[in-house]
Amino acid sequence: MGAYLAKRLAASVVTAILSSLVVFWLVRQVPGDVVAQMLGQSGARGSAAEASLRRFFGLDEPLWRQYLAWVWAVLQGDLGTSWVRGRPVLDMVVAAFMVTLQLGLMTLAFATLIGVPLGLIAGLYEGRRIDNAIQAFNLLGLSAPVFWLGLILLMAVSQTLAWSPPLVFRSPGRDLGQNLQILILPLLSLGILQAAAYSQFTRQCVVSAFSQDYVRTAVAKGLPMRVVFFKHILRNILIPLVTFMGLILIQILGGTVVIETLFALPGLGRLLISAIETRDYPVVQGALLFVVFTALVVNLAVDMLYHVIDPRVRVGG
């Protein structure tokens, strides 16, 4: 187990390094840099002001030196300072991540609590009316674009209840009431879609489990359906369900930018978008590295969880 963990960590580090290279190079391929942004239409290329600013940001150094300087700082835990905002990148990324994480975890909980039971019921009563109804919901949820759903919810609530969410984001510690009011609509927009996906997936797991030998055996033994279901099927589909949970979480954490833009949430997606638009390299690099790191951690955690769920799963096998 320990060896497996070490091997996985080593692989993660390699992934992180490769990602950092790609991120570093990719962001510099987009034309225009922070200096061009700051100077705007005030003057043409080649001015003394431009030269001075490029020197200020270290953009006049050769690319490899810029990269090594950045990597060296990262290894010491310093993600650098935002060229546009002047704040430490790590502070900005963590603060933004907290917002996205809260939304992500709440969405995951919502999707699980609604989606899994729905999927179980649909799978259990396959072919019956309740199954058809749930599948209809799933299909609608899976096809609706998240932006459309969010916008419809926002406008519908505004028209019918004359209410829209407050706009100054407050962390749950600072003002829980305001925090929840702000997150309820984004949660519903994302949550409904993820619940539909989870529900459909769970249903498929249950349906395919019914055709497995062990279930046939259990039924043939005369066990009541309740026991078959909870003692056998559920435990066996737990692994794919947990995998899916990990996937949902990663997807949510990386893909909230649309919802954040619609509901003005200061999350990681928005931070990345604005950093890319303003060519704030340290923030883009830092944020992307953080996302990669998070994905690696979640993956690792899910793998470890397998072993807990089912000791037969040989980790590293």
Next chain:
Amino acid sequence: MKRQSGISVLRRFAAGLALAAGMAVPATAEISPLLYGPDPDEERRGGSLTYGSLVEPPALDPFHQGADARIRVTALIYQGLFYEGEEAAIPLLARDFDISDDGLVYTFHLREGVQFHTGGTMTAEDVKYSYDYIRDPANGSPGAGDFNMIDEIRVIDDLTVEFVLTSPNASLPMALGNKYGAVVPAGTFDAEGARAALNDTSVGTGPFRIREFQPNSFLELERFEDYWQPGLPYLDEITYLFLPNAAALLVALQNNRVDVARLSRPQDAVQLEGLPNVTVQRWPSLGQMALDLDSDHGPLGDERVRQAISLAIDKDEILQAAVGGYGTVIHTMVAGMQEAWGVAREDLEFQGPDREAARALMAEAGHTGRVPLTLTTIIGFDWMDPAAVTLREQLGEIGIDLDIRRVDLGVWIDNFRSRNMGFTFNEWGTQPDPNLLFFRHFHQQPEGADFRNWRNAAASELLMRGQQESDPEARQQIYRDFQKEMARSVPTVMLFSSDHVTVVGNRVHNFTKHPTGWHFGLVKTQVE
């Protein structure tokens, strides 16, 4: 160089110059009532206002950040020697001034008792430091070019400072306004990290100071208690909310989550008209939506092609399509300055639409078949999309096949600065002075940037003379001649000035929108 004696003689002289020529009216120590908008009817002090904005200032540093989104907000926090009056620069931190006979030495008398947000009183040393800092290109300010007429700045005493110019320049007072730079305490940028610190702590003299700035979220400004103008500002605080989505902004306005907002798509006002809790307002603007033609770009190198394009365009149609008619068609001058500086349409060549003449010119230029051309538009500038489609139809009728290419703003800025903009829409604004409007953009290199590669010696000569001419009537004539040349040779087609369309909730009183679009009006705004 002989210095004038007698303020009264000078005041008459300068007043005559000023009113028509867009220079400053030297005032007494009295504070002009024009500063920051009209006074309200009632005395209403206190309260907080929420301003919803689709764009966020990338940073709050008036020295190193050129974005318009920044200028709008820092206009409340920092102050220059002058204020952008609609017809002339009005003394702000300068109380009054003298000009030498040869127009090369400006002596500014400063206001007494002006406090900085971080403490301390403004003196001539601070003024010298601030303007020496910004005009030195080594400090990397986008505004450096606006001050290159200054040769030297001298401190005479605590409240008197002299600006010595290399050549006469009538737009000096307007340049000493609130677009770039400001008066800050001497030594502000000496400390490392000083630039970044400006995002959290302001060091200006303005009516508001920074309380908290959360990127991608909000900006809180609070009243500066020691502000030098008595009784101002009325508001206790302003909270800027950054909403990156227009639909969300409209919902916020409907529910009074936001008190004031400017609509980036003026035609969205239709959705709010008739609602009992908000009022829609329209204000004239000093901005322009234009079509830029790079003379180094394919067929645009031929003047006749550019003239043909100018003739083919129906600006009214574009105005309707782009902003639903919420604006004014313009010719060679922004709407806010047309009366003082503009030329009548009848006196300008190649004003469309005249498809016949346009086709004739294209044929004369040797284009008998279809001519492919690519139009660049910028993502995020909503007016450009319907305008582009309309333009494609209009140019299609004179044999041009227009391909539309949308680019990200950063890419567009990069191309623009490299003088490689091609055929593109553009949107930019100005202070109310023709030199500041035209010189950098249209004077050939090296004195100007000549972004459109126009290389027009005659136009450049006019611009240089206009910059130095102090007689108001002569100056006006020079710029009229320049505009005629601009209309004739078409480095750009100015399409329209879009009105600033604002929405205010009922609890807001005395809100005005300055034609630059900067938030000066919030100083005298009140809430219930």
